[in-house]
Amino acid sequence: EVQLQESGPGLVKPSQSLSLTCSVTGYSITSNYWGWIRKFPGNKMEWMGYISYSGSTSYNPSLKSRISITRDTSKNQFFLQLNSVTTEDTATYYCARYYYDGTYYYSVMDAWGQGASVTVSS
């Protein structure tokens, strides 16, 4: 059974970078697509981006200049970096696996981590 776990600082200062790790067990990140999603206070959810089994990435245009998703296949982990954060980046950040039906990958998340709460404040 695949399990995902987010980790990283819970408090980040404005203008600094937010860095989170998603540790995956029970499934190789060299298979499938892996994404980051965040939920703001008030429950609005935003898809942030993904990294594929080959290492290719795609990002939400709203974040494109600030976001980077990378991976370490030897540790079966992938990472989120969000630069120049403001208080509006305060959210719970989730990592997730994309759904694969054996033929196609869909932008549907069939396994999620429990989320990491990040507050941006000085």
Add this chain to the structure above:
Amino acid sequence: VQMTQSPSYLAASPGESVSISCKASKSISNNLAWYQEKPGKANKLLIHSGSTLQSGTPSRFSGSGSGTDFTLTIRSLESEDFAVYYCQQYNEYPPTFGAGTKLELK
């Protein structure tokens, strides 16, 4: 694509049936998923492709709709169903979510 969910809050009793609506700002074919969120647990994919139950989703859950109007129906509510439900479209990039519906115990 903007996704509008309603209602935002819904109170019901075990055994009742409830429906949650999700409307897209443009046609998304049947490329819609429903998720369940519960405190302290990982989000759960319930339904994809508008009406296809994900493995492990109880049969009391059903999804319907296509184009712009979708509905999640839960029949014979059980205590474990009280949670927050989100819809998400994946027809267009970037994927977008509804604002959520909190299903509470009456």
